[in-house]
Amino acid sequence: MKDSLHFIPLGGLNEIGMNCAALVCGDTTIAIDCGIGFTDEHGAELVHADFTWLQRQRSGLKAIVITHGHEDHIGALPYLLKELSVPVFAPPYAAALIEDRLREHRLTNVDLRVSPAGSQEQIGSISVERFAVHHSIADATGLILDTPVGTVVHTGDFKIESDPCEGQRFDRERLQQVAGDGVRLLLSDSTGADVEGRARIERDAETALEEWIGRSPHRVVVATFSSNAFRLRAVLRVARERGRKVCLLGMSVLKHTETARALALIPSVDDLLVAPDEVDGLPRDQVLILAGGTQGEPASALSRLGRDEHPRVHLEAGDTVIFSSRAIPGNELSVFDLVNRFERRGIEVVTRDRNPEIHASGHGSREEQRSMIRLVRPKAFVPVHGTHHHRSRHLELAAEEGIAQTQLIENGSVLEVTRDTIGVVDTVPTGRVYIDGMRALSSKVIAERRTMGSAGLVTVLLSLKAGRLRELPQVLSRGVFDGAERLRVEQKVAEHVRNRLKGRRFQPWRSPKKRQLRPRAGSWSRITGGAR
Ligand SMILES: [Zn+2]
Numbered sequence: 001m002k003d004s005l006h007f008i009p010l011g012g013l014n015e016i017g018m019n020c021a022a023l024v025c026g027d028t029t030i031a032i033d034c035g036i037g038f039t040d041e042h043g044a045e046l047v048h049a050d051f052t053w054l055q056r057q058r059s060g061l062k063a064i065v066i067t068h069g070h071e072d073h074i075g076a077l078p079y080l081l082k083e084l085s086v087p088v089f090a091p092p093y094a095a096a097l098i099e100d101r102l103r104e105h106r107l108t109n110v111d112l113r114v115s116p117a118g119s120q121e122q123i124g125s126i127s128v129e130r131f132a133v134h135h136s137i138a139d140a141t142g143l144i145l146d147t148p149v150g151t152v153v154h155t156g157d158f159k160i161e162s163d164p165c166e167g168q169r170f171d172r173e174r175l176q177q178v179a180g181d182g183v184r185l186l187l188s189d190s191t192g193a194d195v196e197g198r199a200r201i202e203r204d205a206e207t208a209l210e211e212w213i214g215r216s217p218h219r220v221v222v223a224t225f226s227s228n229a230f231r232l233r234a235v236l237r238v239a240r241e242r243g244r245k246v247c248l249l250g251m252s253v254l255k256h257t258e259t260a261r262a263l264a265l266i267p268s269v270d271d272l273l274v275a276p277d278e279v280d281g282l283p284r285d286q287v288l289i290l291a292g293g294t295q296g297e298p299a300s301a302l303s304r305l306g307r308d309e310h311p312r313v314h315l316e317a318g319d320t321v322i323f324s325s326r327a328i329p330g331n332e333l334s335v336f337d338l339v340n341r342f343e344r345r346g347i348e349v350v351t352r353d354r355n356p357e358i359h360a361s362g363h364g365s366r367e368e369q370r371s372m373i374r375l376v377r378p379k380a381f382v383p384v385h386g387t388h389h390h391r392s393r394h395l396e397l398a399a400e401e402g403i404a405q406t407q408l409i410e411n412g413s414v415l416e417v418t419r420d421t422i423g424v425v426d427t428v429p430t431g432r433v434y435i436d437g438m439r440a441l442s443s444k445v446i447a448e449r450r451t452m453g454s455a456g457l458v459t460v461l462l463s464l465k466a467g468r469l470r471e472l473p474q475v476l477s478r479g480v481f482d483g484a485e486r487l488r489v490e491q492k493v494a495e496h497v498r499n500r501l502k503g504r505r506f507q508p509w510r511s512p513k514k515r516q517l518r519p520r521a522g523s524w525s526r527i528t529g530g531a532r
């Protein structure tokens with residue numbers, strides 16, 4: 001039989017987040033990334049890919065390989081690891097975040113192995129080597145996968161900085177070597193395929209931040225993606241140089257600062273930090289607040305500052321809020337609402353819309369994607385990580401660069417790659433799993449929530465004695481009737497139900513397990529005998 005491999009994305013195509021794919025080579029399956037998406041559908045907070053197909057691989061699934069520590073690549077790990085036991089390989093910063101997350105979910109027996117850029121593991125029949133890429137998080141890696149059909153390069157999320165900051169690495173030389181030996185397939189991040197030119201570099205965002213903080217006369221709030229230790233380090237450095245104490249507001253800012261400090265990505269800041277209740281006691285021009293919540297999340301520290309509902313920290317007219325971030329598609333309205341809340345109170349707001357220099361994306365634009373294709377010179381190209389539109393644009397780019405074999409795939413596509421051919425040969429079932437709190441919502445619960453959300457809810461409680469109605473039923477409605485009308489209609493429904501059930505006798509409720517249980521007078525009973 002011909003050698004072949006299958007690449008199967010389970011999530012991450014056609015949505016933001018939820019990145020997860022499987023690579024199958026003979027008896028070896030590895031999962032690449034296991035991410036979460038954010039949602040407010042069905043009252044859930046999070047959504048991840050349906051892992052049923054992956055769980056069915058059982059002993060074939062040898063490892064989960066994590067490219068980097070962003071939530072859309074690691075956030076669903078606890079939900080998958082609750083169902084199956086498999087080693088997880090992750091670069092250092094991602095591993096520290098994963099450890100934390102596993103603790104929250106009380107998962108203590110996970111085989112988590114730290115594998116930095118440059119490391120190599122033999123996982124079943126696949127050799128997995130990591131190479132460093134520039135991205136908006138420390139320790140981001142791409143993968144060089146040595147398989148029986150040839151070398152597969154997976155870029156992970158990437159950009160290519162022309163003037164990298166301290167600690168940012170891109171293993172160009174290693175990719176050149178690999179390209180020299182021949183690359184069968186390039187799987188590449190398509191996020192920036194719509195943006196012409198090159199992405200703004202991290203160093204320029206730092207310079208802009210420095211200028212904006214420098215010209216702010218009073219308190220400054222900086223909101224940024226706290227997983228970006230390079231940006232955190234820059235804000236902390238500028239604060240120190242400007243004689244401002246730093247107050248960290250929000251769990252995510254605290255956690256990422258602690259993790260970055262533990263991995264020596266930022267210097268010691270103990271002398272720089274002040275607690276939230278010390279902020280009011282400091283002169284307004286000697287404090288900088290690092291706050292979480294760039295996407296306008298209602299419970300975040302930044303949103304509470306916007307509503308002036310933070311118990312300890314309050315902003316005033318003349319203070320400045322800097323959004324060193326971008327609104328993730330879908331969050332524009334909540335971010336805009338938050339900006340308005342600040343501006344209405346005379347607080348100056350700096351955003352990327354009016355001041356593009358204030359943020360640098362972690363994803364390369366079109367010219368960096370072109371550079372990657374030229375660097376790797378693959379025989380085949382498949383865009384991953386991005387909507388259909390972005391991946392189509394990325395595909396055009398590969399065609400422009402003379403790549404003969406290109407293929408668009410969707411969640412669930414089984415992409416077969418042999419030494420000579422590439423194509424979709426099958427599909428596997430995929431779907432979305434919604435998470436509320438820490439538990440998955442079944443399709444039944446979602447359907448019930450949808451019905452209640454669109455039609456409201458009416459409950460009728462019957463109190464029985466010796467199988468007969470004891471009193472007028474209790475009717476409670478929510479989301480159906482308005483104000484004074486509600487009580488009147490509930491009363492009418494109660495009377496209607498009583499009239500319809502008059503004279504009926506109800507059989508006692510029988511528990512499926514304890515059928516011999518004798519009914520008690522007044523116990524809740526199942527209506528039988530023709531209630532309609
Ligand atoms: Zn990322």
Ligand SMILES: [Zn+2]
Binds near residue numbers: 019070072073157385
């Ligand atoms: Zn990503």
